[in-house]
Amino acid sequence: MEVIVFLFYCIVFFIFIIILLLVLGAFFTVKQQTIVIVERLGKFQSIRQPGFNFKIPIIDSIAGKVTLKIQQLDVTIETKTKDDVFVKIKVSVQYQVMQSAVYDAFYKLQNPHEQITSYVFDVVRAEVPKLRLDDVFERKDDIAIAVKGELQEAMQSYGYTIIKTLVTDIDPDEQVKQAMNRINSAEREKIAAEYEAEAERIKIVAKAKAEAESKQLQGKGIADQRREIAKGLEESVKVLNGVNINSQEASSLIVVTQHYDTLSSIGSNNRSNLILLPNSPSAASDMLTNMLTSFSASQYVGEKLKEK
Template sequence: MGNFILIPIVIIIGLVLFSLAFIVKQQTAAVIETFGRFSSIRHSGLQFKIPFVQRIAGRLSLKIQQLDVIIETKTLDDVFVRLKVSVQYMVIKDKVYDAFYKLDYPHEQITSYVFDVVRAEVPKMKLDDVFVKKDDIALAVKAELNDAMLEYGFDIIKTLVTDIDPDPQVKAAMNRINASEREKIAAQFEGDAARILIVEKAKAEAESKRLQGQGIADQRREIARGLEESVEVLNKVGINSQEASALIVVTQHYDTLQSIGEETNTNLILLPNSPQAGSDMLNNMVASFTASNMIGEQMKKSKDTKTIDKGRAKE
C-alpha cells in the first residue's frame, strides 16, 4: 500500500522539478510570464521559474534573419518588372519586450513596408535605370524600414535587391537589341579591318611599282652607259657615231634572235628573220641617220640666214 502512495509522489516531484528548470539556447531570449503577465526575459543558460505560476510565453531568436520579398510593379516607361528584395534583420537584445509584445507578425509588417517603398520608387525610373540604381532602391527600403521597425525592437541590418526580372517579352526585345548592337559593332570592326587591308595592299603595290620603276630606270641607265662606252670604242677604230649606233642595234637584234632560239616552247616569230635582214637593217639605219643629219644641217642654215636678215633689217 505504501508503494502505491510513493509512486504518485515521485511523479509529482518529477513534474515539479521538470517545470522548475529550463534551458535557453545561445542567441535566444525567453519571455517569462507570471499568471499571464510579463515577468522577465531570460537569456542563454540554465534558468529557473516557479512551477504552475510562471510559464515561458515565447522564445525569440537574436540571430540575423533574412526575409525575401517579391514585388511586381511598373516602371516609368510602362514595363512590368518583378523585383526580389532581401531584408536582413535581427531582434535588438535590449528590446525583446517590444519585439514580442508590440508586433505579432513582423514578417508581414516588413513585407508591407518593402512593397510600399518599392512601388513608390520604381515607377519614377525607366527600366534601364532600375538595373543601374538598384542600390538606391535598397537604401530607400532600408531607411524606411529602420524608421518604422526600430520602435518594435527590430534592427534592419541590410537590404538587397537580389533580382530584377522584366516581362518575358521585354526581356526578349532587350536581348534582340543587344544582339543587334553587337552585330553592328562587329560589322564596324570588320569594315575597319577590310579598309586597313585595302590601304596596306595599295601601299604595298605602290612601293612595288616604285621599286620596279627604279629598277627599270637603273637598267636603262646602265644600258645607256654601255652604249656610250661601245660608241667610244668604235669611234677609236674609225667608225663614226651613226655607223656605231646602227651596228649596236644590229648586234642587239642578233642577240634577241639568239635568246628566242634558246627557248624551246616559244610561239614568238620575229620579222624579218631572213639572213639578209641584218645587212638591210644596218644600211637602212645608216641612210636614215645620214638623211636626218642633212635635214638638221639645212634647218640650222635656214635659221642662221633668218637671224642675219633680221639683224640687217634692224640696222
C-alpha cells in the same frame, strides 16, 4: 483497515507526484541567442536570459521566446518600370531583434514578416516606376539602400534593426528578355562586322603598300637597267670610233646588232607568243638604210642651218 491504508498511500503518492511536477515545472533553461518572456498571472513579469532559470509554478508561465539570431526574409515584388516593362524583383531583408528592445519586439508587433513585406512592397513600387529597365539593373544598390532606410526607420520603433537589404534578382517579362537578347546579339554582330571590315581594310592597305613598293623597286630596276645599257652603248660607240667608224655608222651597227640579239632571244624561248614586226630577211638591211638616210638628212639640215 487495509483499504484505508491503501487509500492513504495513494494520496501520498499523488501528492508526491504533484509536488515533483511543480518542482520540475519551476525550473527551465534558455538556449543561447534566445530570450524568454515570463508572465505572472497573464501580466509581463520578466525577461529571462540564456542559462538556468526559475519561475513560480502555476503563477508564472512562459509567454513566448524571442530569438536574437539574424533572420532573413525574401520578398518578391512585381512592378512596372518607367518604360512600361513589368519586372519581378526579389529583395532579401536581413533583420534582428535588438536585445534592448525585446519587450517591444514581442508585444508591439504581432507578425514582423508581414510588416516588413508591406514596407518592402511600398518602397520598391515607389522607386522602380521612376527608372527605366536598364537603370533598374544598374541602380539596384540604390533600391536596396532606399528599402533599408525605410525599414530601419519604421521597424526600430518595434524593436527590430535592419542589418542588410539586397536586391538579389531582377526578372523582366519573358518577351522583354528575348528582345534584349536579340538587341545584344545584333550589337555583337555589328561589332564583329566592324572588326572584320577593319581587318579587311588593313589587308588592302598593306597589299597596296606592297604593290607600291614593288612598282617602285621595279621602276628603279628598269632605270638602272637602262642606265647600264646607255653606258654600254656609249662604250661601244667609243670603241667603234677608235677603228675609224663614225658615230652614225656605229649607232646603226649597234641598232642592227640589238635587233638580231632580240630575234635570237625570242627564238631561244619556245613558249613565247611575241611577234616582232618587221621580221623579214631584208628588215635589217632596210632598217640600216633608213637610219643612214635619216642621219645624213639630219646632218645636211644641221649644216644648212649653221650657214644661215
